[in-house]
Every structure is written in C-alpha cells, then in structure tokens.
Amino acid sequence: xxxxxxxxxxxxxxxxxxxxxxxxxxxxxxxxxxxxxxxxxxxxxxxxxxxxxxxxxxxxxxxxxxxxxxxxxxxxxxxxxxxxxxxxxxxxxxxxxxxxxxxxxxxxxxxxxxxxxxxxxxxxxxxxxxxxxxxxxxxxxxxxxxxxxxxxxxxxxxxxxxxxxxxxxxxxxxxxxxxxxxxxxxxxxxxxxxxxxxxxxxxxxxxxxxxxxxxxxxxxxxxxxxxxxxxxxxxxxxxxxxxxxxxxxxxxxxxxxxxxxxxxxxxxxxxxxxxxxxxxxxxxxxxxxxxxxxxxxxxxxxxxxxxxxxxxxxxxxxxxxxxxxxxxxxxxxxxxxxxxxxxxxxxxxxxxxxxxxxxxxxxxxxxxxxxxxxxxxxxxxxxxxxxxxxxxxxxxxxxxxxxxxxxxxxxxxxxxxxxxxxxxxxxxxxxxxxx
Amino acid sequence: xxxxxxxxxxxxxxxxxxxxxxxxxxxxxxxxxxxxxxxxxxxxxxxxxxxxxxxxxxxxxxxxxxxxxxxxxxxxxxxxxxxxxxxxxxxxxxxxxxxxxxxxxxxxxxxxxxxxxxxxxxxxxxxxxxxxxxxxxxxxxxxxxxxxxxxxxxxxxxxxxxxxxxxxxxxxxxxxxxxxxxxxxxxxxxxxxxxxxxxxxxxxxxxxxxxxxxxxxxxxxxxxxxxxxxxxxxxxxxxxxxxxxxxxxxxxxxxxxxxxxxxxxxxxxxxxxxxxxxxxxxxxxxxxxxxxxxxxxxxxxxxxxxxxxxxxxxxxxxxxxxxxxxxxxxxxxxxxxxxxxxxxxxxxxxxxxxxxxxxxxxxxxxxxxxxxxxxxxxxxxxxxxxxxxxxxxxxxxxxxxxxxxxxxxxxxxxxxxxxxxxxxxxxxxxxxxxx
Numbered sequence: 001x002x003x004x005x006x007x008x009x010x011x012x013x014x015x016x017x018x019x020x021x022x023x024x025x026x027x028x029x030x031x032x033x034x035x036x037x038x039x040x041x042x043x044x045x046x047x048x049x050x051x052x053x054x055x056x057x058x059x060x061x062x063x064x065x066x067x068x069x070x071x072x073x074x075x076x077x078x079x080x081x082x083x084x085x086x087x088x089x090x091x092x093x094x095x096x097x098x099x100x101x102x103x104x105x106x107x108x109x110x111x112x113x114x115x116x117x118x119x120x121x122x123x124x125x126x127x128x129x130x131x132x133x134x135x136x137x138x139x140x141x142x143x144x145x146x147x148x149x150x151x152x153x154x155x156x157x158x159x160x161x162x163x164x165x166x167x168x169x170x171x172x173x174x175x176x177x178x179x180x181x182x183x184x185x186x187x188x189x190x191x192x193x194x195x196x197x198x199x200x201x202x203x204x205x206x207x208x209x210x211x212x213x214x215x216x217x218x219x220x221x222x223x224x225x226x227x228x229x230x231x232x233x234x235x236x237x238x239x240x241x242x243x244x245x246x247x248x249x250x251x252x253x254x255x256x257x258x259x260x261x262x263x264x265x266x267x268x269x270x271x272x273x274x275x276x277x278x279x280x281x282x283x284x285x286x287x288x289x290x291x292x293x294x295x296x297x298x299x300x301x302x303x304x305x306x307x308x309x310x311x312x313x314x315x316x317x318x319x320x321x322x323x324x325x326x327x328x329x330x331x332x333x334x335x336x337x338x339x340x341x342x343x344x345x346x347x348x349x350x351x352x353x354x355x356x357x358x359x360x361x362x363x364x365x366x367x368x369x370x371x372x373x374x375x376x377x378x379x380x381x382x383x384x385x386x387x388x389x390x391x392x393x394x395x396x397x398x399x400x401x402x403x404x405x406x407x408x409x410x411x412x413x414x415x416x417x418x419x420x421x422x423x424x425x426x427x428x429x430x431x432x433x434x435x
Numbered sequence: 436x437x438x439x440x441x442x443x444x445x446x447x448x449x450x451x452x453x454x455x456x457x458x459x460x461x462x463x464x465x466x467x468x469x470x471x472x473x474x475x476x477x478x479x480x481x482x483x484x485x486x487x488x489x490x491x492x493x494x495x496x497x498x499x500x501x502x503x504x505x506x507x508x509x510x511x512x513x514x515x516x517x518x519x520x521x522x523x524x525x526x527x528x529x530x531x532x533x534x535x536x537x538x539x540x541x542x543x544x545x546x547x548x549x550x551x552x553x554x555x556x557x558x559x560x561x562x563x564x565x566x567x568x569x570x571x572x573x574x575x576x577x578x579x580x581x582x583x584x585x586x587x588x589x590x591x592x593x594x595x596x597x598x599x600x601x602x603x604x605x606x607x608x609x610x611x612x613x614x615x616x617x618x619x620x621x622x623x624x625x626x627x628x629x630x631x632x633x634x635x636x637x638x639x640x641x642x643x644x645x646x647x648x649x650x651x652x653x654x655x656x657x658x659x660x661x662x663x664x665x666x667x668x669x670x671x672x673x674x675x676x677x678x679x680x681x682x683x684x685x686x687x688x689x690x691x692x693x694x695x696x697x698x699x700x701x702x703x704x705x706x707x708x709x710x711x712x713x714x715x716x717x718x719x720x721x722x723x724x725x726x727x728x729x730x731x732x733x734x735x736x737x738x739x740x741x742x743x744x745x746x747x748x749x750x751x752x753x754x755x756x757x758x759x760x761x762x763x764x765x766x767x768x769x770x771x772x773x774x775x776x777x778x779x780x781x782x783x784x785x786x787x788x789x790x791x792x793x794x795x796x797x798x799x800x801x802x803x804x805x806x807x808x809x810x811x812x813x814x815x816x817x818x819x820x821x822x823x824x825x826x827x828x829x830x831x832x833x834x835x836x837x838x839x840x841x842x843x844x845x846x847x848x849x850x851x852x853x854x855x856x857x858x859x860x861x862x863x864x865x866x867x868x869x870x
Contacts (some may be wrong), residue, residue, distance in 0.1 A: 009518055011546035021529065044842035083444055094456065097532035097591075104798050107616035111446035111791055156532075354544055363539050 012318045018363055019314055023307040028092035029160050030300040032151050036164070037293040038085040039144050040077040040171060044286050046144075047178045049075045050137035053123050054182055057130040058189060072120060098154040105150050108143045117139070118304060134182060141175055153381050158373035162300050166218035167292045170227075171212035174285040181205040181278035184246055188271035193246050193264040200336045201246055203403040206410075214380055223295055227288050234281045241435060242274050314359065321356055383421035390424035393431055446791060447753045453798055454749055458742040463527035464595050467586050471599070472728040473513075473520040474579050479721050480510040481579075485572035488558050489617055492565040493624060493760035507555060511519040514548060519669055541586050543578045551575070560667035569617060586821045588816050593808035598734050600812045601653035605662075609720040615639040616713035619681055623706035624629035628681050628699040636681055638838040641845075648809050649815055658730055662723050669716045687816045748796060756791055798848060818856035827867055 052068040086106065093102050119136050122128035130386045148171060152164035183201050187193040193201070216224050245266055387409065394405035465660045486505040498606045521541065554571050557563035583606060587599035593847065618636050622628040627634070651659050679700055829840035 009521070009545070011542040011549065014542035016544060017525075018535045021535035021538055025535070043820065045849060069806060087445070090452075094452075095530070100453045100460070101799075101802050103449045103456060104795065104802060107446040107453065107795050108799075110444070110449060111795060148447035173809065216796050296751045310514035344640050360539065364536075364543075367492075 012322070014157055014401055015318070015360060015363060016311070016315060018367075019307070019311045023304065023311055025096070025156050026160075026300060026304040026307050028096050029155060030297070030304055031089040031159075032096065032154075033091040033164075033293070033296045033300050035089045036148050036151055036167065036296065036369065038078075038082050039147060040289055040293050042075070042082050042288075043141050043144050043171065043175065045071070045078040046137060046141055047175065047282075050134060050141075051178070051182065053133055053137070054130060054186070054336075057123060057126060057128075058186065061126050071280075075425040079116075083245060089124075095206075096154045097156065098150060101156065102147065102150045105147045109140070109147065112140045112143050128317040130186075136234055138179065143360070145175065149381065149384075152377070155377070156374065157303055158370055158377065160296070160303060161374055161377040162218045163220070163292075163296050165380050166215050166220075166223065167289070167296060169211040169215040169218070170285070170289055172290055173208045173215060174282060174289060176207045176211065176281050177278065177285060178202045180208070181275065181282060184242070184274050184278065185271055187246055188266050188274050191267060191268045193266055195262050198247050199266065199407070201299050203406060205243065205247075205404075208243060218224070218377065218380065219292070222296070223288075225421075226291055229287050230284045233279055234284055236281075239275075239277050239281065240427065242270060242277065245270070247269055273397060291358065314363075318356070321359075383424075386421050386428065390427040393427060442789070446795065448759070449797055450791075450795055450798060451750065451753070453802075454742070458739065460531070460591050461595075461735060461739040461742050463531050464590060464592065465739055466524040466730070467531065467589075468595075468599075468728070468731045468735050470520050470524045471583050471586055471602065471731065473517050474583055475602075475724055475728050477510070477513040477517050478576050478579050478606065478610065479724075480506070481572060481576055482515040482610065482683075482717075484510045485569060485576075486613070486617060488568055488718040489565060489621070490573070492558060492561060492563075492568060493621065496561050498778050503558075514551075522652065532588045532591065533585060537582065537585045537589065538587045540578065540582045544575070544582065547571075547575045547870055550788055563622075568703040573614065578608055580610065584816065584819075587812070590611045590811065591805070592738055592813070593805055593812065594736060595731070595738060596809055596812040597653045598655070598727075598731050600815050601650050601655075601658065602731060604650040604653070604723070605720070605724055605727055608643045608650060609717060609724060611639045611643045611646065612713065612717050612720060615643070616710065616717060619677070619709050619713065622681055623701050623709050624703060625701075630697050633682050633697065633699065634838055634842070637677075638841060640678065640682075641841075646831070652659060653815065654727070655730070655810065658723075660727055665719050665723050669719055670712055673708075673711050674716060728840055749798075752794060753791070756794075818859075821856050821859040821863065825862040828862060 049071045050070070052071050053065045056064040058069050079388065092097050093106075095101070105221055115136070119133065120129070124134055145168065148168045152168050155161035155164055180201060183197065187201075212227075216227070219227070221282070229428060246264065390409060391402060391405040394400050394408060395402060398405075399407075400408065409420060409423055409427070412418075412427075413420045416423065484503070484506045487499045487506045491499040491503050502734055505845065523607060528534050528541075529535070531716040550571070554563070554568065555736075558568055580603065583599070583603045587596060587603050590596035590599055615636060618632065618639065622636075623630055651662070654662070826837060829835050829843060830837060833840075834842075835843065842863070844855060847853075847862075848855045851858065
C-alpha cells in the first residue's frame with residue numbers, strides 16, 4: 001500500500017495542495033484585476049478619442065484638431081500599458097478557468113487595435129463617415145469590455161466574482177452613457193431628433209439603468225455608497241430635463257415630418273450644455289470606476305492574504321496533529337462567533353478542528369459554500385449572455401436592429417409579466433422551431 | 436503601440452493560445468480519465484473485499500477465510516495502482532478547474548485508506564460488528580466515487596463531461612447494487628426482513644434505478660446499447676422475484692411481529708441463490724463499467740486529436756492569411772454540410788474562414804457552443820448536489836436517517852408533482868427559516 005516515490009501521497013499533503021490551489025487562483029486574479037484596471041483606463045481614453053473624433057468630423061475638420069491629436073497620444077500610452085500588462089498576466093490567463101475564452105477575447109481586441117491606425121488616418125483625411133467611425137470605436141470598446149466579462153466569468157472566489165460583475169456593469173453603463181452623450185450632442189447640433197434616433201437614445205438610457213442596477217446589487221455597500229454620493233454632485237435634474245427634450249417625454253414639441261415619422265425639434269444652443277453636463281457625469285463615473293478597480297485590488301490582496309493565513313494555520317494545525325494526534329480543545333464559542341462575524345462566509349476562516357477529518361470536512365464545507373455563493377454572480381452573467389444571444393437570434397431571424405430586438409424582448413417580458421432573462425430563454429428554446 | 440519584448444502580442448498568437456488552452460485541458464482529462472479507471476478498479480476490489488468480510492463475520496469467522504485474504508491482496512494491488520496513478524496525474528489536477536475540490540476529495544480517500552489496515556485487523560479478530568465494518572467500507576467507496584464526481588464537474592469539454600456523468604452514475608448504481616446484494620443476503624440468511632431493512636432495500640433499488648436512468652441519458656448510444664445487451668443476459672426476472680419476496684410486494688407473506696412492526700418471512704435456502712444471482716449482475720456491471728472507462732479514454736484521445744488537428748489547421752490557415760491576407764475561397768457548402776454532420780457540435784470542427792476575423796469568430800462560437808452543451812451535464816451534477824444537501828439538511832433538522840430524508844423528499848415531489856431536484860431546492864431555500 002505504500003510507495004517509495006516522492007510526491008504528495010498523504011491526506012495532509014493533499015489537503016495542503018487544495019489550499020495552495022485556492023491561493024494560486026487568487027494570485028492569478030490579483031494579476032487579472034490589474035489587467036482589468038488597465039482596460040478601464042484604455043476604454044476611457046478610447047471614449048475620449050471617439051468623442052473628439054466625432055466633434056472633429058462633425059465640424060468638417062475645423063474643430064478639435066489639436067485636442068484629438070493629444071487624446072490619440074494618450075490612447076497610445078494606454079495601449080502600450082495594455083500590451084505590457086498582457087505580457088505580465090499571460091501565465092495567469094493560462095491558469096484560470098476559461099483561459100481559452102479570455103485568450104480568444106484578447107485576440108479580438110488585438111485584431112481591432114491593429115486597425116486603429118488606419119481608422120485614425122481616415123478620420124484625419126475625413127474619408128470616413130461619422131457614424132462608421134463611431135461604430136468602429138464602439139466595437140473596440142465592446143471587445144475590451146468582453147475581456148472584463150470573461151474575467152468575471154472565470155472567477156472562482158465569490159467575493160471577487162461579485163466585485164468583477166459590479167465593475168463590468170459599471171463600465172458597460174459608463175460606455176452607454178458615453179454613447180448617449182454622442183447621440184444627444186449630434187441631435188441637438190442638428191436641431192432635431194428623429195424616430196430611429198429617439199429609439200436609440202431610449203435604448204441607451206434603458207441600458208444604463210439596467211447596468212447600474214446590476215452594479216448596485218453586486219457592489220459592496222462601500223462602493224455602492226460611493227456611487228450614491230457621487231450622483232448627489234451630478235446635475236441629474238438638468239440632464240433629465242434635456243433627456244426629456246430629446247425623447248418622447250415632451251410630446252408637445254414633437255410633430256410628424258413630411259413622411260409622417262415622429263420628429264422632435266430641439267434647440268441647437270443646447271448642444272454645448274448637453275455635452276458639458278454629460279461629460280461631468282461621465283467624468284464622475286470614471287472616478288467611481290477607478291475606485292472600483294482599486295477596491296478590486298484591495299479585495300484580491302485581502303482574499304489572498306486570508307488564503308495565505310488559512311494555509312499557514314492549516315499547516316501548523318497539521319504539524320500539531322502529527323505530533324500528538326490531538327489538538328488542544330479550543331472554545332467552541334470562538335468558532336461560532338467567527339462564523340457569525342463573517343456573514344458572507346458561513347464557514348469561519350480559521351478552523352480549530354481537532355482531527356484531520358475535521359480539517360478535511362472544514363475545507364470541503366468552505367469549497368461548497370464558495371461555489372454556492374458564486375451562483376448569484378454567475379447567474380447575472382448567464383442572464384446577460386441569454387439576453388445577448390436572444391437578441392442576436394431575433395436580429396437574424398426577424399431582420400431587426402439590436403434596439404428593435406431589445407425592445408421586442410422587453411415588450412414580451414412586460415406583456416407576460418416575466419423577467420427579461422426568462423423571456424430570452426424562451427426565445428432561445430424556440431430557436432429550433434424557427435429553423 | 437508596439438512592444439519590443441517577446442511573447443504573444445498579436446491576435447493570431449492569442450487565437451493559437453486559446454486553441455492550445457483547449458488542447459491542454461483535454462490532455463489533463465486524458466490523465467484524469469486514467470485515474471477514474473484506476474478508481475473503478477479499486478472500488479470493485481473494495482466491494483469484493485467488503486462482501487467476503489461480511490460473509491466471514493456473519494459466519495463467525497468460519498467461512499471465507501482464505502478468499503478474504505486473497506481479496507485483500509487484490510485490493511492492496513489496486514491501492515498501489517491508485518497511489519502510482521495519483522502521482523502521475525498530480526499536475527493535471529493542479530491545472531483543471533476545480534482542482535482544489537479534487538485535491539480535497541483525494542485527501543479524504545487517503546485519510547480513509549490509512550484506516551483500512553486497522554479495520555482489517557478488527558475484522559480478522561472479529562472485534563468489529565458486521566454493520567460497522569460494512570459502513571466503513573461503504574464510506575471508503577463513497578469517498579472514491581466523490582473523486583469521480585468532481586472530475587465530471589471539472590470537465591469543460593461537453594462530450595467528456597457527459598461521458599464522466601454517465602460513468603459516475605453507473606459506478607454509483609453498481610455500488611448500490613453491491614449494497615443491495617449484502618442487505619438481501621443477510622436478510623435471507625436470517626430468514627426474515629424487518630421494517631427498517633425493507634426500507635433500506637427499497638431505498639437501494641430506487642437509487643439504482645435513478646442512477647441508471649441518468650447513466651442512460653448521458654451515455655452515448657454505443658455504451659447505452661452495451662448495457663442493454665448485457666442486461667439481456669442477466670437473470671433479471673428471478674432477481675425481481677426475490678426482490679419481491681424481500682420487500683412488501685408479496686404482502687401475503689408479511690405479518691406484524693410482536694411489536695406490531697412489519698416482518699416478512701423469507702426462506703434461508705434462498706440466501707445463496709440471491710448471492711449468486713446478484714453477483715452475476717454485479718460482475719456484468721463491472722464489465723460494462725470497464726467498457727465505459729475504455730470508451731472514455733478513446734473519447735479523450737479522439738477529442739485531443741481533433742483539438743490537435745484544429746490547432747494545426749488554424750496554424751496553417753493563419754500562415755496563409757499572413758502570406759497573402761486572403762484565403763482561397765472554399766465552397767460554403769462544405770462548411771454547411773460539416774455543420775450538419777456534427778449534431779452535437781453546431782460549429783464545424785474545421786473552419787474554412789477567409790479572414791482572421793472569421794477565424795476568431797469561429798473560435799468564439801465553438802467556445803460558446805461548448806459551454807452551452809456543457810450545461811446539460813452540469814445540471815445533472817448540480818441536481819445531485821441539491822438532493823444530497825437537502826437530505827443532509829432534513830437529516831440534521833428533523834433527525835431523520837438518510838433513507839427517511841430521501842423518502843420524505845420523494846413523497847413531497849410526488850404530492851406536489853414536481854421533480855426531486857426542485858423539491859430539494861425548495862427545502863434548501865427554506866433552510867434560513869429553519870435556523
């Protein structure tokens with residue numbers, strides 16, 4: 001029954017290996033958290049470059065020439081950071097669950113980044129339409145956000161997973177806010193908002209709301225409070241008023257145009273005000289986002305340290321066990337109060353088990369609780385995937401735009417009093433019927 | 436935007452890294468599949484040693500002395516194989532998703548194996564009760580099966596995952612069949628079956644049926660057919676007849692004993708016949724199980740080879756792309772027929788994309804389909820976990836035996852016309868209410 005070879009062959013070795021696995025996973029997420037922070041910064045720079053490029057193109061190349069150039073340089077610096085960070089985290093990507101998906105997402109980003117130089121040339125030469133340039137920037141940002149999404153999906157630690165789900169949704173919300181700023185600015189500048197335009201803006205407002213709701217439900221109390229405090233300083237009432245002017249909320253100002261479509265008149269003088277107000281909001285969001293990324297790092301470090309402490313504690317308990325086969329009897333109160341203190345972890349961080357079997361059971365319970373708690377975050381990600389896939393299906397089979405597909409899903413959910421994700425699931429289940 | 440350092444920094448490098456990740460994961464499962472085969476063999480030996488030990492103890496140490504010794508030696512050989520295999524697969528355990536849980540499960544097994552020597556001594560000295568000895572063997576077998584369960588849970592490839600779910604359930608079914616053989620043999624030998632005994636046997640019969648149903652729904656057509664063919668050669672009718680005698684099905688033979696409890700008389704002459712019949716069945720199951728383990732290996736090898744071919748194919752496509760930036764136009768029919776041929780994989784194994792973006796999208800789709808298809812197997816494992824946890828909760832809070840808890844769940848499911856897993860979920864959701 002015994003073996004002469006080296007290597008972990010005892011229960012305690014394997015128990016320690018289990019704890020080491022946990023710790024290594026956290027180390028990888030510490031690295032991936034830094035990648036996410038780099039992405040947050042790159043996305044912000046791309047959003048600003050996109051905004052300046054829009055204004056440059058909209059003004060026929062007259063305005064924002066210098067600002068655009070400066071912002072492009074800032075983006076390039078962020079891209080260099082991103083490339084450097086990628087090299088640093090390559091091993092971690094290999095080691096986490098879902099590494100194959102992460103690598104694929106990164107390949108998409110690298111492929112899109114390669115085309116950035118030629119996009120910029122076209123913008124300078126004004127040989128690309130504003131909408132097309134915007135769309136290419138949007139795609140690039142989406143491909144970067146997809147990396148954050150996969151990182152959240154790869155997390156095993158429930159607290160880190162929740163934190164990444166919160167951060168991803170906040171980043172997505174900020175991106176939609178940026179798109180709303182652009183859509184609003186161009187509408188005000190033109191002096192009117194048409195059907196499709198209004199639908200698009202409503203879609204962006206609705207999307208922001210959903211993202212921020214998910215953010216709030218997954219962000220810890222501290223981060224959620226920071227966002228609430230920040231919002232108190234944003235001129236939301238004025239933003240809402242201008243939103244009302246852009247969309248159907250003030251029906252008195254709207255009139256059908258010659259073709260019978262809805263067309264809302266708007267004061268071109270408000271374009272600048274709209275841009276300033278929404279920029280205040282987006283900049284405030286960027287600050288909150290930086291706080292979230294920082295919080296994620298602190299969280300990863302704390303989880304890693306706790307894992308290291310558990311490992312050390314386990315190792316010393318095992319040494320004690322090996323010496324006299326029984327540990328000193330510790331007050332059960334201590335375990336119980338530790339359990340109560342940690343509401344998010346039903347199992348205390350420090351086991352005071354008095355036998356190896358107790359230590360093994362303690363670790364098994366910890367791992368089970370972790371995977372149970374992980375479910376909430378995973379479900380949020382899963383529902384997002386369901387909705388995206390259902391939208392794609394509707395777009396393909398009923399030739400709808402993304403917004404139309406989304407509106408159809410939302411309408412179905414309202415009519416059936418069901419959640420959006422449930423309706424999306426039903427749509428996908430019917431996929432075979434549709435051929 | 437460029438970087439001087441070495442390392443994958445292009446989209447194609449990351450696409451290849453994604454495919455390599457997939458391939459490496461399959462390599463790890465090829466190794467883990469061998470561990471599972473070793474476990475299947477060890478479990479079978481433990482089951483035989485348990486049976487011989489039962490008969491030895493039941494006969495007051497008079498019978499099966501030599502057979503028991505031989506079987507112990509066979510188990511020892513299987514344990515040595517297990518230890519050796521463990522060393523070989525250690526790296527793979529580290530690398531797969533859920534490695535921390537696998538390590539923990541293995542630690543449980545190693546801890547239990549350490550106690551086997553003293554259990555055997557007690558059996559030889561007849562200083563342990565038959566029931567207690569049986570229970571210790573049962574626990575050891577369950578801890579080994581838990582490794583197989585975690586391996587299935589760690590699988591990312593949907594086909595391998597389904598195959599492991601099928602194998603796990605077959606192994607679990609075989610173990611319950613072994614327990615039924617022992618319970619039946621002791622009842623016949625005693626000449627009667629009492630309340631608790633009957634309940635236990637019904638529980639074992641019911642459990643086997645559920646396990647074999649799950650097995651059949653996840654085993655491929657070939658493996659399911661092998662099991663069907665094997666069953667045709669098992670004297671099932673006679674086994675069913677004896678099962679009827681043991682349980683309440685032939686109520687005419689049953690009478691309440693002095694305490695008013697149900698007690699079914701049985702012919703002690705049938706003990707041997709029962710043992711021979713059920714052994715025939717269990718040995719046949721072992722053969723099918725070996726076929727399943729072999730099939731798993733063939734599957735892993737085939738999947739690995741396919742992954743290698745995809746990788747090579749991708750690499751050559753990428754070289755072509757890098758040379759002239761466009762691939763020869765291939766008939767779209769070829770992609771479409773390949774897609775239709777592979778019903779389990781909606782995405783063809785060999786992409787004939789003509790741009791890097793198509794290759795990236797192809798890989799993204801593959802990964803998405805894989806994770807969608809994985810869901811069915813994961814759900815089956817998840818439901819098993821739910822039922823086990825709900826049973827534990829009921830056992831704890833209502834002081835029930837495992838069988839009583841199981842019967843209660845089943846009764847609730849029948850009354851509410853819901854699935855067992857759904858009832859288990861409701862029970863767990865009520866856990867907080869129970870305190």
